[in-house]
Amino acid sequence: MGKTVLLIEDEPNIIEAIRFILLRDGWTVQTHSDGETAYDAVRDTMPDVVILDVMLPGRSGFDILREIRTTDTTAHLPVLMLTAKGQVRDRELAEQIGVNRFMTKPFSNTDVLASVRELTGG
């Protein structure tokens, strides 16, 4: 049983692509595509790493990250943020809140996989 990745993303094709890559590498992949309930999913799943999209229906990825960081039980979770809004401001904001890794879409599959491995110390 491999480590768990929680993928919070609303674009079905991207979910499918990431899931495919991670599954092949031996990860357990859980997905969630609604922003509003995303934090609950994090808290309930307590994955080894969270992949978080920024533009989500219902709630922004930044808000979800902030809640993860400010809640004791989830504060330690490694978070990889993916965004299609390639602006420097967003990267700065994410780093300020406490993101572990920030990647811009489109991404290289290899990079995503390497980042996830790195974040879980694997």
Added chain:
Amino acid sequence: MIPFNILVMICLVYVAGLFIVAFVAERRASAGKVSWLRSPLVYTLSLSVYCTAWTFYGAVGYAARSGLEYMAIYTGPTIVFIGWWWALRKLVRIGRTQRITSIADLISSRYGKSNALGVIVTLMAVVGTTPYIALQLQSVTLSFAVFAREGTSGWALPDLNATALWIAAGLALFTVLFGTRNLDANERHHGVVTAIALEAIVKLVALLAVGIFVVWGVAGGVGEMLTRIAESELGETQFRAGRWVGLTFLSAAAIMTLPRMFQVLVVENADEDHLATASWAFPLYLCLMSLFVLPIAVIGLTTLPDGSNPDLFVLTIPLSQGREGLAALSFLGGFSSATSMVIVAAIALSTMVSNHIVMPLWLYFGDGKTATMSGDVRKVVLTARRLSIAGVLVLGYLYYRLTGGTEALAAIGLISFTGVAQVLPALLGGIFWRGANLRGAASGLIIGFAVWAYTLFLPSFGPGAVFSADLLANGPWGISILRPQALFGVTGMDPVVHAVFWSMVLNSAAFFGVSLFGFPSPLERLQGAQFVNVFEHSRAAHSWAHGAAEAEDLLMMAQRIIGPEEAQALFQKAAERQGKMGYLPDTTPEFLEHLERELSGSVGGATAHAMVSQIVGRSSVSVEDLMAVADETAQMLEYQQKLESQSEELSRTARQLQEANEKLTELSVQKDAFLSQISHELRTPMTSIRAFSEILMDVDGLSTEEQAKYSSIIHDEAIRLTRLLDDLLDLSVLERGQVTLNEQTGNLRDLVDRAIAATASLGEAGRMRIERDRLAENVMLHTDTDRLSQVFINLIANAYKYCDADEPVLTIRARRQTGEVVLDFVDNGSGIPKKSQTIIFEKFSRLSDQSSAGGAGLGLAICREIMANLGGSIDYLPGQGGAAFRVTLPVAEAQAA
């Protein structure tokens, strides 16, 4: 009997005496010894120019004709001097502070320094005074004639006209010599005033001597005299109240408005306190002058043969009694009265004529450059004065010749009085009423003067002279209410009272009426305030406090202007420099100058000067000072207004900049958001494309199914990208209005058919039912049918995508109304939340999850732009159950199928 030559000799010696007195007085004055020359007594005696030959000879004649009525000529001035001394004081104060040189100058200064007004008053004064001068010439000539007629030595009757001419020439010479010796800024003539005072004594002594002779020498004592008066007809003379009031008023007005009275009363006044003495001494003088008038008249009437001229009783009674010495003295008295009046009147008139008529003309026509040299101006002014004096006397002589010397003396005097009294409303209004203005004064003066000329002056030449007998009797063109001596149908009035009444009523009415309806100019306002409030603005010439109080006042004022600390430091330093203890320096000229300079930095030079002068009282604040103050204030105001408008403009610009900035910031934020959105919309499909192409490249052993599926995803996402780019370009073209419309004629029903067909592939076919009324859709349109179908396709596609009903139904309702066709697209889903209804037409305003929507959120934005380009509109219809859109398109009636 005194030979004519002796009589002339007496005159010459007397005049020579006057010359000497005047000369000595001038010498003493220029040497600075003016103390006794300027005593209250001399001032009071100089006022006696009021008593002319008319008073000297004419009063007796008047009494002989009309009894006690002559007293009215004295009661007027007495009332003014005793009861109205404060008004005189005000006149004197104004005269000094404003450096007034004549009554014309006073009126002109008061009403905004209007020279036109000065000219009017001057002309009125000349016209009004000319008969009076003629009167003096006549009386002197008549008195000569008396001696000639009474003469037994057989000297030939001299030519009366030549005598008058010689007298006029002699008077002109004296007046020129002493009236224009120098140009004093205050127009004071010490020599003349002293000579006038001497003449006042001579005429009083002469009249008293004749009176005493008559009472004690002829009548035989006071008791006898009273009896004879009681027996005479004079006691029974009818008392005419109208005339009494009229004459009292006239003489009261004359004492202030006669040019010669104004000259001695105001211009020649050296000290306001002299008025206090004059207020009792002058009435006393008048009282003495009138004391023996009635006795002389009664004795003359009873002892002299019938037909004797009562105007000459003063001369003829002594002569008939063989008292030649007394007659000579009496003659001298009359001569004094005449000469003093003529001299002062000529000086006053020449000042007016030269200042208000000759000088302005000379400055206007003459070479302006010479005006800068004071010596030249001086010469011009003196020449103007001398010519004016000569001119005035020539006019008097001409009037004398014209009237033929036949009028009774008193009548001529009253005509004169009435003429100059026209100045009274403007004068009193000017010094007591700030609302009086130039137009009012000019109207009053001109109307009053015209009425006077029409009702009194011109008729005085007698029927046929100026006015025909017919005009006098029936009025001009037979209009009886315009009869000169019965104006507006008022008949039975004494001609003088009639003239006084109408001229003063119309004059005052015009003055007050026009003043009330006009606004004074700024200069008039300023002068009005200066005149009316003269006691608040000025100090009496002779009293001002020196010393610490003054310095303290200055300090208080300075504190208010430059601030307490700075002011105190300034004063302390000045005190130190003067070696004085404490903080109050002496108000030396150096200190005052220094202070003025310091203050002028804050309030302007003129204001500083005016303020310091006001407190120190060294020099009165002149009108020029005040004008400068006003100018400065105006400039400051203007400057301040400029600053205000500039700062207003600046803040307006700042506001505009801020607004522009806000707009730009907003635009920039919008642009950022837009770019961010585009980036997101482009990167999302690209992410899928890249991820799956990498999988296809890198992963071995993918099933054929997987390969087909992933290839298909890449294909779809590529199409999505292309569509997004197309939409963006489309929108950009539509937004800029650069779209070229391809207008065609088509049926609405066909367009809806086409749109439904185009969207059929989108949803699961047949899952959504579309309800429509094909009949109602039968409307012919002339528009860009392709663009319109694009809108319909969008709306139908949205219904396919977003209608969340279990059995989705889209209802399309067409309706035609005036000038437009309306098409509603309503589905039975849950609709669009209220808070989002306003933003759905904005770019990238996609509301739902991306997964269920194919577009990038540009569809409705494009629809809106298309409809705007087609001249129609698209709106969201709230409250229809599901999502509801209304498309409105204008349609010409003719094109409706």
